[in-house]
Amino acid sequence: MTKGEDAEHLNDIVxxxxxxxxxxxxxxxxxxxxxxxxxxxxxxxxxKKHSITGTHIFGTRDGKIAPRPESLLLRDGxxxxxxxxxxxxxxxxxxxxxxxPFLYDGGEPIEEVDYWPAPAFYGxxxxxxxxxxxxxxxxxxxxxxxxxxxxxxxxxxxxCTFCDIVAQIxxxxxxxxxxxxxxxxxxxEIVAEALKEPGRxxxxxxxxxxxxxxxxxxxxxxxxxxxVFQELGKxxxxxxxxxxxxxxxYSEAQLERLYRQTGLxxxxxxxxxxxxxxFNIHCPGxxxxxxxxxxxxxxxxxxxxxGRGFVNTGLVAGIELTSxxxxxxxxxxxxxxxxxxxxxxxQGVSTVYIVWSPRPDTVIGNQKNASLDYYIRLAKGxxxxxxxxKLPIMFDDYRHxxxxxxxxxxxxxxx
Amino acid sequence: xxxxxxxxIRELLDDTGTTKIVATTTEDGSPYxxxxxxxxxxxxxxxxxxxxxxxxxxxxxxxxxxxxDRKAAINLTGKDGRSFLVKGVPVKAIISGPVFSEYYNKVxxxxxxxxxxxxxLIKPVEIINETYSERKIEEESQYxxxxxxxxxVN
Numbered sequence: 001m002t003k004g005e006d007a008e009h010l011n012d013i014v015x016x017x018x019x020x021x022x023x024x025x026x027x028x029x030x031x032x033x034x035x036x037x038x039x040x041x042x043x044x045x046x047x048k049k050h051s052i053t054g055t056h057i058f059g060t061r062d063g064k065i066a067p068r069p070e071s072l073l074l075r076d077g078x079x080x081x082x083x084x085x086x087x088x089x090x091x092x093x094x095x096x097x098x099x100x101p102f103l104y105d106g107g108e109p110i111e112e113v114d115y116w117p118a119p120a121f122y123g124x125x126x127x128x129x130x131x132x133x134x135x136x137x138x139x140x141x142x143x144x145x146x147x148x149x150x151x152x153x154x155x156x157x158x159x160c161t162f163c164d165i166v167a168q169i170x171x172x173x174x175x176x177x178x179x180x181x182x183x184x185x186x187x188x189e190i191v192a193e194a195l196k197e198p199g200r201x202x203x204x205x206x207x208x209x210x211x212x213x214x215x216x217x218x219x220x221x222x223x224x225x226x227x228v229f230q231e232l233g234k235x236x237x238x239x240x241x242x243x244x245x246x247x248x249x250y251s252e253a254q255l256e257r258l259y260r261q262t263g264l265x266x267x268x269x270x271x272x273x274x275x276x277x278x279f280n281i282h283c284p285g286x287x288x289x290x291x292x293x294x295x296x297x298x299x300x301x302x303x304x305x306x307g308r309g310f311v312n313t314g315l316v317a318g319i320e321l322t323s324x325x326x327x328x329x330x331x332x333x334x335x336x337x338x339x340x341x342x343x344x345x346x347q348g349v350s351t352v353y354i355v356w357s358p359r360p361d362t363v364i365g366n367q368k369n370a371s372l373d374y375y376i377r378l379a380k381g382x383x384x385x386x387x388x389x390k391l392p393i394m395f396d397d398y399r400h401x402x403x404x405x406x407x408x409x410x411x412x413x414x415x
Numbered sequence: 416x417x418x419x420x421x422x423x424i425r426e427l428l429d430d431t432g433t434t435k436i437v438a439t440t441t442e443d444g445s446p447y448x449x450x451x452x453x454x455x456x457x458x459x460x461x462x463x464x465x466x467x468x469x470x471x472x473x474x475x476x477x478x479x480x481x482x483x484d485r486k487a488a489i490n491l492t493g494k495d496g497r498s499f500l501v502k503g504v505p506v507k508a509i510i511s512g513p514v515f516s517e518y519y520n521k522v523x524x525x526x527x528x529x530x531x532x533x534x535x536l537i538k539p540v541e542i543i544n545e546t547y548s549e550r551k552i553e554e555e556s557q558y559x560x561x562x563x564x565x566x567x568v569n
Binding site for chain 1: 442469475478479481482483506507508509510511512513515516519520523530531533
């Protein structure tokens with residue numbers, strides 16, 4: 001497909017779905033195709049003003065580690081969390097227009113963007129001497145902590161097919177001096193510094209790789225979260241504070257322990273793909289240690305503990321269409337995915353998606369993601385399930401995550 | 416914005432006695448109007464509306480306006496009766512960064528423990544003078560049949 005055809009495709013989809021905001025369609029397409037930053041776009045990067053790539057838990061599409069904008073903000077406050085992509089792969093281009101960063105396609109200016117603003121704590125040193133942003137990073141309204149960057153599913157080669165967490169930590173160790181397991185006290189020290197900036201954060205987010213160790217599998221993973229949360233809890237006057245983890249699917253006893261012993265308010269366990277056969281193929285570690293049906297059962301049980309509107313699961317949308325095992329058509333993929341998402345929604349579990357970004361250090365990194373039309377239909381479908389089942393999603397919305405086109409649509413939900 | 420109006424608009428916005436209203440419409444077209452105590456013009460000529468509540472109906476309506484190129488309305492009425500209606504398009508929702516931080520601090524200084532959801536920039540596209548004393552003269556000169564006769568009796 002040529003650049004011109006892609007630009008036309010965007011306008012076609014905007015015309016086809018007048019009920020979906022153009023900005024959300026554009027965001028989705030930028031995530032789908034990636035971005036390339038021109039030298040001019042990179043030249044205006046200022047580490048005092050802008051968040052610059054640094055602590056990604058996952059890799060980039062072009063396989064490089066280099067200073068570039070961490071991500072982009074659109075005029076509606078929506079983030080485009082995207083990854084630098086080689087120009088040969090036909091991404092959107094970020095260039096300057098009258099000094100303002102602008103998205104271009106086929107040489108035409110499409111939409112103004114802002115680089116994510118840099119938090120005040122970036123550039124400061126923790127007591128240990130490490131740069132604070134090596135331990136804690138920030139989105140426009142969220143603090144991001146990766147308390148454990150290794151995923152033990154990879155020990156026997158059962159990591160997810162779309163994931164490069166282990167490859168990235170190896171690169172990160174070498175190129176960025178990122179720790180695989182930062183100390184809880186140091187995390188809390190940095191968060192305390194971050195919170196001195198008024199109005200900057202409305203949630204704290206933790207995610208790690210899965211850790212199978214423990215008396216019961218994943219006990220150690222929970223211990224890590226609890227340790228960090230208990231240190232963070234000392235910073236707040238309320239027992240609970242706006243926060244989210246993306247963790248493994250835990251047993252009821254583990255979920256109870258996590259909820260009761262910490263200030264955690266919301267819980268996400270990403271099932272990645274809503275089909276048992278594809279789950280077994282793309283998430284062999286999750287299949288080996290928990291299993292598809294049990295994963296879903298645990299999500300539903302989590303609603304009893306965290307409450308409706310505080311539990312969800314994420315999809316890496318597009319992997320369900322990869323060959324040779326995936327659905328043969330987008331219509332079939334959409335139908336099957338939404339059927340299973342509705343089953344979860346009817347039991348209080350929201351489903352959100354990210355646009356799958358094929359990355360080089362992954363098993364399926366040489367395949368293509370889905371069409372823009374598919375991603376927009378999926379966003380609409382997941383949003384409509386939240387309308388039908390009156391499921392709030394504020395903890396994972398544009399403000400608290402920014403990576404889900406479907407929850408962008410849910411900004412207009414009246415609950 | 417017509418330059419002739421700008422000083423008056425700024426004057427009204429700067430006067431603490433001015434009533435400042437932001438009016439929007441819901442998805443089905445129902446009107447929704449609220450006071451906007453922090454409303455002002457920025458240096459670029461955009462109206463700045465500070466939305467304190469993330470889930471307010473106005474916040475959602477402004478987002479819908481931005482997404483689908485619809486207009487909102489602003490009414491400014493001074494203590495002396497001068498009144499202007501401004502139609503505008505919400506063009507930017509600022510939720511982070513130095514501009515947001517500046518307003519977040521201002522809101523807290525003004526209201527104490529309070530929050531700020533969004534800094535809305537509204538681009539004015541039309542300004543209508545609704546000052547009654549001026550509209551009355553205009554009405555009576557252009558539409559003589561709009562006048563009740565008892566007002567014309569000797």
